[in-house]
Structure formats: structure tokens, C-alpha cells
Amino acid sequence: MSRTDRRKRVNDGLVIVGDVVTLDPGRPRVSAVGIVDGRVVAVGDLAEVRVAVPDGAPEVTVDGTVVPGFVDSHVHLLWAGRRASRVSLTGAASISDVQRRIREHAAAHPGAGWIEADDDLDPPDLAENRLPTAAELEAAAPGRGVLLDRRGHDALVNTTALRHAGITAATPDPPGGRIDRDPDGEPTGLLVEHPAVALVRAVIPAPARADHLRWIRAGQRELLAHGITTAMDPAVTAAELAAYADAARTGILLLRVTAMPLGSESTGFADLDRAAVACGLDTTDPDLLVRGPTKLFLDGGGSLGTALLSTPWPTIGGSPAGYHGNQTLSRDVVLAHCRDAARAGRGVGVHAVGDAAIDLVLEVLEEVDRENPIAGLGFHLIHAYLGPSREAMRRTRQLGVRVSAHPALQWDFGLGLVDRLGEERAAAANPLRAWLDAGVEVGGGSDGPGPPMSPLHGMWQARTRHVRGRESPLGPEQAVTAVEALELFTVGAARITGGPGTGRIRPGDPADLTVLSGDPLTADPDALHEITVMATMVGGRIAFTRPEFERPVRESAF
Secondary structure, eight states, X not given: OOHHHHHHHHHHOEEEEEEEEOOOTTSSEEEEEEEXXXXXXXXXXXXXXXXXXXXXXXXXXXXXXXXXXXXXXXXXXXXXXXXXXXXXXXXXXXXXXXXXXXXXXXXXXXXXXXXXXXXXXXXXXXXXXXXXXXXXXXXXXXXXOEEEEETTTEEEEOHHHHHHHTOOTTOOOOTTOEEEEOTTSOEEEEEESHHHHHHHHTTSOOOOHHHHHHHHHHHHHHHHXXXXXXXXXXXXXXXXXXXXXXXXXXXXXXXXXXXXXXXXXXXXXXXXXXXXXHTTXXXXXXXXXXXXXXXXXXXXXXXXXXXXXXXXXXSOTTOOTTOOOOBOSOHHHHHHHHHHHHHTTOOEEEEEEEHHHHHHHHHHHHHHHHHSOOTTTTOEEEEEEEOOOHHHHHHHHHXXXXXXXXXXXXXXHHXXXXXXXXXXXXXXSSOHHHHHHTTOOEEEOOOOSSSOOOHHHHHHHHHHOOOTTOSSOSOGGGOOOHHHHHHIIIIIHHHHHOSSOOSSOOTTSBOOEEEESSOTTTSOGGGGGGOOEEEEEETTEEEEEOHHHHHHHHHHTO
């Protein structure tokens, strides 16, 4: 059967029969869904649905449970696809292990090209209980630039990288960033936050368009396998925005993407507008690709010990006394971005982890709101997990600002927060229960790659509050219910992404569905790890199937 014939059959109608969770309060569970032209036209029992679809529309009966397609409000799709071209440091247990992996990568990829890795390691993960130095990284790949990307914020670089970037003891810290130095003032190889990392990034050759498209293909395959039908990709550069536009125009893009262009001290709202126009983003299919809110990085991270706090960080791990965290952008820059976005009817998503960063954002948004009401424009706090006060939550709700929250982060480095901040403060981190009880709209995300990108994992963590390396839950009073967990990664996240989907299965909604091997609402929380994604449907078309599901789907409808 040709692709045209398959598309015609989908457009002519399709009936899904099985256990269907709609998340529509009016009809929360049904036994059939009717789809025409990529949209849901009816839900109910089979007789009701058959009336709404053309005669002869194929029928697919599924085992397990059908839920609305998962939505991730904060996942670096491009970075996920990029991982295959980088050194894997997952599970590295010592500095010598890190060196060995870099050495093996260098041997497998000879030449003078840069070597990069996604480094999610913290000092306690390594036998030496510290990070590798520039000299130790140099020893693994002499004469080649090495950059280990630490969660998209900091970086570890080798001596060659420092030399190429012209970073010496005399180099001043850039505004909003810091060059870590040893007691003699020499750079150690640790670059703290984007402005410092940018000094090295400026001398690394930019990826080609073909690289970006390859990463989009690989990243979306992984997300579709997790049942994700819509992804909000934050911190997208102008070149990456153009790659997404190409992917949408040429049929590469299979899931819905909301791309958040990255703003900074030097890249203003007008610059982002010009980039979107230059790549023709608005001329692509708006059902697949939309421009989302501007992404701003205001502070660092909890796991990195650089989130902006109202009280100083404890002086452990060499952090200076009286250190409150890193403020990457000035208040004036944040205000300018938010003001310009609101005037244009757009929003801004601000990375704000610490309580002081959250308060600063809310102060700025209250000022903007007095000029242009911001509710409904896409303004949201990203992460917002380290010590937000009840007053901050009240202000967030009053402004109509949403929160993109990431349970996988709490799982990934919750134990590290206990070491840095103590049990009580770590247990209060990522306060999903408190945000929801305050009436704030919260959308789930993973902040992957690095933390697990599976929404089922995120739902499990949100319900259990388990963290990596610890037997007992951390802050169980902040756990959410089964329905709330599913809504985080459907309805809540869809409100933040602002795409065509609603996170529900209702007549008129896009037919974005995820078929699971079990019911996430009735399963014991720990059983969520046993549930698998059997198929993922975007706009009425199957974008991913497992082999055991593929044959009946293909024979019945595709």
C-alpha cells in the first residue's frame, strides 16, 4: 500500500476500541474513539463512535490502556539526539574512568576535532570525590579540545580548550559567569554558567545543518518511544530554530514541537523575531511546529550549588563563604525581554531554581503585568523547585503564571541536595503538592537528556518521591495523586507548550494518543515501572509502535 493510500485511509476514518482514559471530566473513561482527518470526532461506546465516522472505517482493538499523548513541557530534544555523537560518561565511577572513556572516543574518532560529553557527574559520583581538572582531561586527549557539558549550565574543559579560548589567570570573570581558579589563581578547567562556558563555545566550530537534522531525527525517535506526542524544546539557538523549520517543511518532524528561542544579555526579543522570520518558521505547519516563549537562564542549579538563594549556600565543596548562587542575567535584561514579549502577545519561560531567583522573576512580571496583562501569554517559571515561599506561590497564581516542574530532576540529584542543604530543605524541594494546592497550573517535564525522559518515570517519582540512591522517599508530603501525575504530563504540560493539543481526548482535539500496556491510574505507583508504551499516535497517524503491537495496527488501519 502506498503512502498516499495509507494517508487516505487515515483521513477516511479510524476507530480505536479499548480502555480509554480521556481526562475529560464529562466522560473520563470510554471504550472507543473515532478519528477523522487526524482529529477526534467522537468518544463513547462503539455504537456512538461508529455513527460519527465514515462507513467502513477500519477498527483497531487494543489491549492495555489508551491515554492522551504525553506532553513534555521541558525536554531538550536536540540535545537528546546529539548524545550519540558525544562521549558517554554515564556510570563513570572515577576520574581514571572518565579519562579512559575520553581516550577511547579519541581513538575511535581520530583527528583534531573537539571532543564533547554530557557530564551529569557530581563529585560524590567519583571515587576521588572531586571533578577532573583541566590537566587530567588534557592527559586523556593531548592537543585536542575537550568540553564536558555539565547539565547545560557549567562545563569542564582541558588545557587545550583553555588555550584556544585565551583563558588564563589574567582573564576576568565574564558578567554572570565565573572561571574557577586554584589557590594560585590559575583556571582549574571548571567554567560556571553560560557566560563563562561561552568563552570556549566561541572557538568550537558550529554544527552543520545536517548535524541538527540528524539530531532531530534521533531525539524524536527516543521521545516517541516514551509516548511523547508534544515536546517543548527550550534554549533553541537561531541555527537550531532554522533546522526545526526545515524538519517541519521536509516531513522529518513526526511529533509536535514548541521551540523556545534562547534570549540572553546580547540577544534581545527583536533578534529572536528576526531569526524566526529569516528561517520562515511561521510558514511551516503550525500543527507540528510553533514558536514558543523566549527561554531565559536566570540562575544556576541546585545540583550544581549555583541556584540563587535568599540565604547563602553552605560552604562545602570549596564554595566561597557568603555565596548566594549565580545570577546569570541582570534584572534589567530580564525585564526588557519580558516587557517586549508581553507587548508582542508572547511569553517568556525563565529558568529560576532558587527562591531568590523566583522572587526576582515575580517582581519583574508584576511590573510588566501593570503595563500589559500577562495571563495566558505563556509566561512560566522553569524548575522553581528550591524553597519557593507560600507568598511566591500566591503571587504566581495571581499573575496567571504557570510552572514547568520536573520530577525526574528530584530523582536524579535529590541525594545530592540532602548533602548540600540537609534533609529538611531537600525534602521540600520540587514542591508539587504545594504548587497545586496553591492553585497554580503546573506542567510536567523531564529536563532530559540526563534525567530520565520517560513520563511514566516522572509520574512514578511525583507519586512516590523516591530519589536515586536512597531507599526511603524524600519529602513524601509533596507527593501527588495518580490523576494529578497523569495530568502533569498531559493537560498541565499542554497548557505550557501552547500547541494545538489539549492533553485530553475529546471531540475536536488532535488525535494524539499513547497506548500503554497497563492503566497508570489504577496501578500501584511502583508498578508504573512495569508499564510500557506500546504505540504513539500523533494526529491520527502511528509514529511509534513496539513489534508486538505493530502487526495488528498495520493490518487493521495502516
